[in-house]
């Protein structure tokens with residue numbers, strides 16, 4: 001079966017110069033200014049150390065992020081002494097990680113989705129992605145939910161019956177595993193960079209900015225693939241990182257049980273709320289094909305290394321913290337966290353669902369019991385074709401332009417608040433998510449404004465706030 005197909009333009013408007021100006025900006029077409037370049041180089045150099053710092057602070061300083069700095073300042077420690085105390089690479093961790101990644105590749109490539117045949121409402125199997133700037137529509141094998149279910153079933157079977165390995169295996173090898181994940185993250189990003197130059201999957205969808213650091217970090221190829229079906233974005237975005245997320249949390253929970261003889265309600269909350277988020281991701285994997293990561297971002301270090309290292313380490317900091325600080329929340333606190341998490345999740349999911357429904361039915365649906373209002377837009381794709389689109393101004397999309405991010409942020413805050421108020425480290429996640437999603441807002445709006453021109457202006461006039469009505 002063909003894994004991609006090319007769409008013909010709907011029509012042409014005949015205004016060549018205007019078209020070229022617009023199409024040149026379509027997709028992820030940022031000029032590399034000095035500010036961006038400094039940020040890119042800074043991230044390439046320091047991001048691995050940020051991850052190391054947090055994990056090392058838990059391992060050596062009971063999750064205090066100020067203590068290592070004080071010791072360095074007072075001269076009680078040096079960078080080298082801190083580095084030397086951290087566990088290093090081990091072949092055991094390398095074996096665990098190699099088996100893990102190989103197993104996920106096997107599930108992704110060799111087990112076509114069968115869950116959609118018996119789970120009502122679930123969309124799996126071969127699905128179309130969004131149209132790329134060059135006009136291609138890629139096909140994807142959506143089997144993430146199945147991979148997640150098989151992996152977790154095996155995890156529980158092992159914990160209950162087989163006992164091939166301890167459920168604390170991830171925690172016990174956490175820092176050695178970090179080196180392995182870095183090796184994979186850098187290998188994948190470098191491979192994608194070289195591939196884009198010498199054997200791109202689709203050269204028309206490549207974007208070279210002329211700056212090597214920017215190209216390496218933000219990616220050149222749009223949808224790099226090996227063969228017809230091994231799609232780098234889908235695989236690395238979803239698995240092994242997001243499948244691992246819930247297993248990592250389970251490993252932390254098992255460690256709490258092993259160390260203290262019980263599991264705290266905060267640990268249960270973190271496991272529960274994050275599991276809902278992860279399951280939601282896989283349940284909606286087909287929808288995910290239409291999100292910015294797949295639709296607009298190119299595949300470089302930002303996605304490759306980010307998915308292999310940043311996500312598994314920094315998205316799971318709350319559980320790690322709770323192993324070192326087993327916080328037992330009062331009932332009121334636990335209930336407040338649960339409510340915040342569930343309301344955040346509801347807003348996040350409903351907002352995304354509303355847009356999906358609206359776009360799928362081209363507006364022929366009901367949102368909050370009414371026919372949705374929208375703004376008609378036109379734009380040009382890279383092949384010069386004129387296309388039509390609609391921007392909804394009803395439901396949550398009429399409350400703010402990115403209310404799905406607001407819901408996501410509420411959920412993120414709930415994970416952090418589950419850890420109590422003893423330390424700042426577990427709150428890193430909400431700080432990071434706020435930066436990520438605000439930056440994403442700006443990036444997305446820059447792109448939408450280039451894409452839709454004055455139609456976008458009409459939309460922002462109708463819905464003036466981005467995240468919080470009346471504030472931002």
Ligand code: NDP
Nearest residue numbers: 291292293348352355390391392393397404405408440444
């Ligand atoms: P969105 O799902 O919000 O998609 C933005 C796109 O939707 C725009 O580019 C535009 O695309 C279209 N659009 C914008 N406004 C409207 C409207 N009013 N009506 C119809 N379509 C509109 O963004 P993301 O892909 O960034 O996010 C998807 C979800 O993933 C979010 O809920 C986010 O919170 C979550 N997320 C989570 C991350 C994490 O690390 N936990 C990271 C990133 C995202 P078009 O060109 O088609 O018009």
